[in-house]
Amino acid sequence: MLAVLERIDPHSDRIDLLVDLVECLRPHPHWRHDKARQAVRTLCQLLKGNQAQAWALRCYMVTLLETRRHTSLYSDIGILSNDGFFTELKRRISYRFLPPAYDDRYLSQVLNQVLYRDTDFQWIRAVPNADWLELFDVVAGAEPPPGAAPNHMRFTTLMGLLDAIRTLSCRVCALGLEPLLVHSYSEIEDFDSPFLVQNIEINKYLDEYGRYLDGLLEQMEDAKHVLVMLDQCEEVVAKIRKGALSTGTSVALTYLLVALTQSIDRLRKLLFLVDIGGQLPSAPTLDLEAVANDATPPSEPPASPHRAAAIALAQELIEGSNTKYQVRGLFRDNIDLLARNVTENASRTGEHYIAENRSQLRKMFTSSAGAGLVVGFMAMIKILLAYLKTAPLVEAFLFSLNYSAGFILVHLLHWTIATKQPAMTAQRIAAGLHRTAGRGVDIDRMAELVNKVLRTQIVAVLGNLATVIPVAFLIAFAYPYITGHHLVNPAKALHMIHESDPLHSPALFHAAIAGVWLFVSGLVSGYYDNKALYTRVGQRVRQLRGLRRVLGQARLQRLSVYIENNLGGLMGNLYFGILMGVTGTVGFLLGLPLDIRHVTFSAANFAIALVGLNYQVSWDMVATTLVGIVLIGAVNLLVSFGLALWVALRARHIRFRHGVRLLRAMGRSFASAPLDFFIGSKAVPAKEPAAAPERGTK
Template identity: 60%
Template sequence: MLDILESISDATTGIDALVRLFHTLRPERPADTGAATERVRTLTRLLKADPRQARTLRDYMLRLLTSRRHASLYTEIGVLSNDGFFSELKRRVAYRVLPPALGDEYLSDAVDQLMFLDTDYLWIRAVPAADWLALFDTIFTPIPGMANVMLPGLLEAIRTLSYRVAAIGLEPKLTNFHTEMEVFDSPFTEQNREVQAYLDGRVDDARHLLVMLDQCDAVVAKIRKKALAQGTSIALTYLLVTLTQSIDRLRKLLFLVDTSGELPSAPTLDVRAVSEAVTPPHRSPRAPSSLRRAAGVALALELIEAHNKKYRVRELLADNVHLLARNVTENASRTGEHYVADNRAQLAGMFLSSAGAGLVIGFMALIKILMGKLRAAPLVEAFLFSMNYSLGFMLIHLLHFTVATKQPAMTASRIAAGLQSKDGKHLDTDSMAELVNKVFRTQLVAVLGNLATAIPCAWLIAWSWRRLAGAHLVTPDKAMHLLRDIDPVGGPALAYAAIAGVCLFLAGLISGYYDNQALYTRWARRVSQLRGPGRLIGQHRLDRLGLYLENNLGGLMGNLCFGILLGTIGTLGFLLGLPIDIRHVTFSSANFATAIVALDHNVSWQLVLKSVSGFLAIGAVNLLVSFSLALWVALRSRQVRFRHGYALLKTLGRRFLAAPVDFFLGARDTAPVSPDEMTTTRQK
């Protein structure tokens, strides 16, 4: 450190000396915060011991600061650009491979040269704020006539951000979605007028400007709430994130430059955590100057962390995708309401619905076996299998039947919605246990309904084929192959079942995505405006068709894509030479029945037991994988952290012990009954 400080003179202008000095503060490991703190304190002691070196370093840093432009550091770092999601994604990927050229014109480039490691923010944040401010005060000892070199850049950044907020607020994607802005004065343009008046000195403080920013936030909240009901797009989501970040940064900069002493601390500034550490002993921690110093430290740490992460694709996805995923899973959550039975009557309806699906799947299994006998080319066979699955699942949807394995992607979103609380800490475990219990027994009944008809249907088809055609539907060798395919121990059946679970999860996301798109793009109105079909089938029927597509597009597309996934995964594994295939519980049970008939029922009870346990295990893996993935995405999209698992399990255990029959069959009425009430009833 001493050698570097001695090398700095009045003629030093480049940034190399500061880079070397900063490198002496950087610990060898980002987690070694003790070493970093000690090095910062050592530099402070050296400068206090030699005021001449402190003055030289101060003059050198002032020359660097005055020679560079500051505004871009505050307006671009940690704030998404206006280029759009995919342009920003492409830029980040390109700069991760080959970073942009750095110059001597912008302060942000100097920060890039100083903190070139992605982990620098970790140790910088870990060093106490009081130590950083002590070093800052030692270097920048006030002298008469010394200007604030940071203020012009801060003011320019405020003006730039204000223009950006106004421009984004006038984007057609926002105004078309929230038409009230075209009728009343837009708060986005009004805040720009207030900023100009504040910067030009026509108003004394920024209180009214903060009110306008609050109104901007209110409009953003209304648009997001409206998007949950009417759908959203990646472009709209990106604009909302950019707008929120710009308003947030504008508030922070206003708090730093306002000298009236009356501007309240912006709620987005986390300054309380450092205000005590940076406050001199003789000054109240709530004094405006102390809070402003704390806010300066908080903003500096935020900028450094955002700078280190500015080319990370994961950060871009985290900022945007969770909002889009929230809308996708919100549509799935509303669909999930139909997959939760409240009482025994609804459970009976679910059983009949899933039994109807089992009948259709029995015939789908027959068609798949017949297609396999064609010995078509792999890609042709994959196409045929995909169409069989897709059209069959779409027929099940049109007939309002239920495939049990399609439920988890919907019910997981419904549970995630129930887990969300305002503070993220308190949860009504009794109500949550009631919902989980309903989902569990509804899912169980749906699986039983599928199996109750799929197995007899497949058996009857195979038996009828033998009686009518004079030969078995499949050969004995093929029958043994079908049984080996569902062996839970001697083969990869459970791994393939997990792959099918992933396909089920993806189908749920696809379904939610298209439901969102149908709402956002107003499919009902678009279809009803078609003149040709209107003349062909009549306007009334066309209106009904448009409304049906808007309400069912997600279900149809989800089933179509799910069928394509099931039909192509095996062929893809064959072409790539990878052990990839799928196992689905209902088709596995139908294949079991077909194989039993082909073997003339001449099978041992051990083989039957192993096969039955095999397709039941396949079903359990299908459900567990798809439900776990769907629940994880739903929780992440809602930014919910669930910490009540043990309490929820205890409540479920009490419900089972209090009324085991109702636990599996549900109550006779629709009114939810708490475990305590059930215990009291049994005691009476």
């Protein structure tokens, strides 16, 4: 460190000297933050003991700052570009492999070269702010040696801040007038746009600021009126976010809202820093109180708000520079609202999969039994398609067509496949947790909801199995009388039974894959429900003149309403069928043990195989297969439910830490009424009081 200080030329603007100095401060390994704290304190002591080196470092830093352009550092770093989500994603991925060329004329590029490691912001934040401020004071207050010319920093940094404010204001104005945003909040056309007015007010403020710096004004007003317009801009953004929960959203709209929020937040921070009179309220996101308390030891007075704000902004800029090419951060900032909308729509669908009483349980059993009829024929068709011995990709297409057509038929008939429920009911549980998050979780009510989900799921599975096994058995039994031979030969039958063996085959692993696809289909359903709302699919269908001439106005109206309300369900079943159909073929082409095991199809295959073996099956094989089918169903449900609940909780920013209390509450419910625990009560329960709406009503 001392050797680097001795090499510093006060009149040089070379970056390598600063790179070497920071390398002395950077801890090795990077998680040893205590080493960084010690290095900063050591540097401070060295400069205190040698005023000549402190003066040389001061002149060197002033020269660096004076010869670089500041604006892009304050207006771009840590803020999304205007390119859109997918363009930004592509740029970040490409720059991770081949970063762009540096341009030393810009201060932001100097920051990239000096703090080039992705983890630099961590140790910089770990060093107490008091140490950074002490180091700054030592360098800034260094006395020039005898005969040295004074070295005063001109208004370069201040002018960079003012230019950044003007740039950000123009950007907020442009983003606020985007047709995508106006489409989502049409009320903005009924009055003067706050995004436009804030730009006018900020230009007035900056013009007055310039006259003040030139000495043409003795005193200038603060920017409180500008902050009022920024408040109105944020109110519009909040209304659009809230409205998106009922009207849907898109990746482009979410990206636009994030970029707007970041730009407005940065504007507030820069306005606070350049405020001459110090009359502006501090921006809440700066957390100035925490920074000020950390910046000074308990025995000293707190740091001034402006110093605390400056160091907080510096740390934010460094973190933004270190993470500007991270793909994870881009997804984290942009997908939350979209994920919330997807899971919110899935939650609304999940309400239909929860039986409140015995009457609804009987309806669920009947609905599930109807789906079992369809699945029995789907199992037969898949076996016949396999006999065609087509090319792998053609076979995958035929399997997918069989699955998708069957699942869509089940949906059209308003029947229920049990394993599709967890991906929806998990969202319903997460929505219930979210409604009570502000006032504490009601464990007993949550236990009651989970109990309803559990018994509804059990009844649905039993309904599927109650019909799929007899239907598959009857198909296999009747098949020889029609064709003269069994649907499956003994070798094929033994293979089908072996596929459900939980001990000697990867049946449970394949069941987990099916659980993942069930979860994905739930997300697809939520996504298309959101898309149907956001793009107004129903209205667009009603506008088709050709379809109106064919169907008539009344039928077209019913069709548009059906598509708007069921697009998610139809697309979810379509994609689920495709995923089920192609998994085995992909595994075959890649040489990987990939396949799917679904409880209803496994049960149907067992019934068909039993006939194919002329019932010559040992009891231990029957028992092993039945246990395997039960375990396959359990894995299907647990994987899809667990993934869906995890995503729903993450989308709502909920952490549930009451698992033990929930289990105890369910245990008390079982002990008090074992029969009602599994088959529900006879009476219709009173409806819960309406919670504060999280999304608009239709």
